[in-house]
Amino acid sequence: MSQNDLQQGNGPLPRQIPYIITNEACERFSFYGMRNILTPFLISTLLLFLPQPDRVSEAKHIFHTFVIGVYFFPLLGGFLADRYFGKYNTVFWFSLIYCAGHACLAIFEDNLNGFYLGLFLIAFGSGGIKPLVASFVGDQFDQTNKKRAKVVFDAFYWSINFGSFFASLLMPIFLRDLGPAVAFGIPGILMFIATLVFWMGRRKYVHVPPAAPNPDSFTRVAKTALVSHAAGQGRPGLNMALVGVIGALGSLAMTPKWGFVISACTALVLLLAFGGWGTSMQLERARGKHSDEAVDGVRAVLRIFIVFALVTPFWSLFDQKASTWIVQANDMVHPTYEILGYSFSFVPAQMQALNPLLVMLLIPFNNFALFPLLRLIGIEPTALRRMGAGIFISALSWLVIGTIQVVMDGGTPVSMAWQILPYALLTLGEVLVSATGLEFAYSQAPASMKGTIMSLWYLAVTVGNLWVLILNSSVKNEAVSAYIASTGFSVMAFQMYFFAIFAALAAAVFAWYAIRYRMVDNYRAESEPNACYSPNQPVAQKA
Numbered sequence: 001m002s003q004n005d006l007q008q009g010n011g012p013l014p015r016q017i018p019y020i021i022t023n024e025a026c027e028r029f030s031f032y033g034m035r036n037i038l039t040p041f042l043i044s045t046l047l048l049f050l051p052q053p054d055r056v057s058e059a060k061h062i063f064h065t066f067v068i069g070v071y072f073f074p075l076l077g078g079f080l081a082d083r084y085f086g087k088y089n090t091v092f093w094f095s096l097i098y099c100a101g102h103a104c105l106a107i108f109e110d111n112l113n114g115f116y117l118g119l120f121l122i123a124f125g126s127g128g129i130k131p132l133v134a135s136f137v138g139d140q141f142d143q144t145n146k147k148r149a150k151v152v153f154d155a156f157y158w159s160i161n162f163g164s165f166f167a168s169l170l171m172p173i174f175l176r177d178l179g180p181a182v183a184f185g186i187p188g189i190l191m192f193i194a195t196l197v198f199w200m201g202r203r204k205y206v207h208v209p210p211a212a213p214n215p216d217s218f219t220r221v222a223k224t225a226l227v228s229h230a231a232g233q234g235r236p237g238l239n240m241a242l243v244g245v246i247g248a249l250g251s252l253a254m255t256p257k258w259g260f261v262i263s264a265c266t267a268l269v270l271l272l273a274f275g276g277w278g279t280s281m282q283l284e285r286a287r288g289k290h291s292d293e294a295v296d297g298v299r300a301v302l303r304i305f306i307v308f309a310l311v312t313p314f315w316s317l318f319d320q321k322a323s324t325w326i327v328q329a330n331d332m333v334h335p336t337y338e339i340l341g342y343s344f345s346f347v348p349a350q351m352q353a354l355n356p357l358l359v360m361l362l363i364p365f366n367n368f369a370l371f372p373l374l375r376l377i378g379i380e381p382t383a384l385r386r387m388g389a390g391i392f393i394s395a396l397s398w399l400v401i402g403t404i405q406v407v408m409d410g411g412t413p414v415s416m417a418w419q420i421l422p423y424a425l426l427t428l429g430e431v432l433v434s435a436t437g438l439e440f441a442y443s444q445a446p447a448s449m450k451g452t453i454m455s456l457w458y459l460a461v462t463v464g465n466l467w468v469l470i471l472n473s474s475v476k477n478e479a480v481s482a483y484i485a486s487t488g489f490s491v492m493a494f495q496m497y498f499f500a501i502f503a504a505l506a507a508a509v510f511a512w513y514a515i516r517y518r519m520v521d522n523y524r525a526e527s528e529p530n531a532c533y534s535p536n537q538p539v540a541q542k543a
Helices: 002-007 018-044 052-072 072-106 112-129 133-139 146-178 182-202 216-229 238-255 260-284 291-324 324-330 348-376 383-409 416-444 447-474 478-487 491-516
Strands: 336-337 343-346
Touching: 002 260, 018 052, 018 072, 018 133, 018 146, 018 182, 018 291, 018 324, 052 072, 052 112, 052 216, 052 291, 052 324, 052 447, 072 112, 072 182, 072 447, 133 343, 146 182, 182 336, 182 383, 216 238, 216 260, 216 291, 238 343, 238 416, 260 291, 260 447, 291 348, 291 383, 291 416, 291 447, 291 491, 324 348, 324 383, 324 416, 324 491, 348 416, 383 416, 383 491, 416 447, 447 491, 478 491
Parallel strands: none
Antiparallel strands: 336 343
């Protein structure tokens, strides 16, 4: 390797990278392996004591509560890594908790409380490491090999989809043929291997120590803005934030009726929404007490916060492919195929394998065919245009899936193969929203606020699943049920059309906001002193 290569950033790949990539592939297999068989297992085995209609509703409630936990606990993992233990220690210890959760699922296949404990431990463990592994990859690069990082992050992203594809394809078969103990045990073994491989590379990793508390952090600037006085003026922003606090307390008071998860998540949404609104009203009062860069950074985050809020309906739609769509597929005709004299048929949960397969096809298709074609006809596929289109296309996927349900409700047998079209539309929406959204946010926020952006991105997924829980609970209300019956649709078809309209309206509001959004550029300058590949570089990750 020449000195010129090192100066240009084309040095050799860090020798510790294979440990992290292998860890990620095994961990993603373990996560999607258990996640993609969770709904069918709950309906067919664990919840058999419930009547069939209640069983389906409860299975969806459990699944989306689990996903909420997976995307809420990254806040804790990121905080502990950044302030106290560093990325390696946090990932390793949370991975052990993760393994314990898998063990509970395999052992307590017929024990409700034991199985729920396992789900909690997996949500806690996987959520804790979720924001850290990608940034830990970035920590391994320096000035001498920074240009090799893109290759590694491409491999990192493909390992996610590679693990997801084979997990989605194989685990439903293991659940059907070998039973839940084996089906949940295999992902546990893969997670143990992931943890072991990660531990084996411990002496080779670059360990970035935890950072000292930032006096100009998002929360400190926001607090200063809210409590500061201005001569001759009141504090309308603080009053607005207090409205959010009162609303949050009211939401928590509804816990006996709504349940803890819905009440707590609604309280969090109210605190963030009204707190952010109040902060924007008084933000200029923080100038002089904090740097201009910090104040401008908070304003940038608040603008991005609105973008993420409008993306939450997309996550409502996307994550239901592993719950509502599986429930629909259970009632469809399962076609039999014959290849080389062997007959086989797909089980409903296997349809989810289409998603990672299509992701691996659509990303290069978009980059090398669709986007260049749009530019040729004079349409620049900007980040906001891609995201808005992605939300709308996801709405179309639910319009299709709802129409399929109406046909089924009319008594016409429908092949499970008809789900391929809505899966293709939903995956195209995912590529346009998920693979674009985080990159867009990073370009708009200064370096000091990028950690906050990652936290808000994960919270958007949590809130998206909250909308599912709220609607799922609402249809149990007698008045709501009576209204649905009056429309002539089944409950499932009504919910599908509702989510299609919900996302379409969000896409319309998103388009309106995008027109008024003023773009900035906060990417690091190429000539910036001591610049290296950022450990906070966004990496598109599957939900």
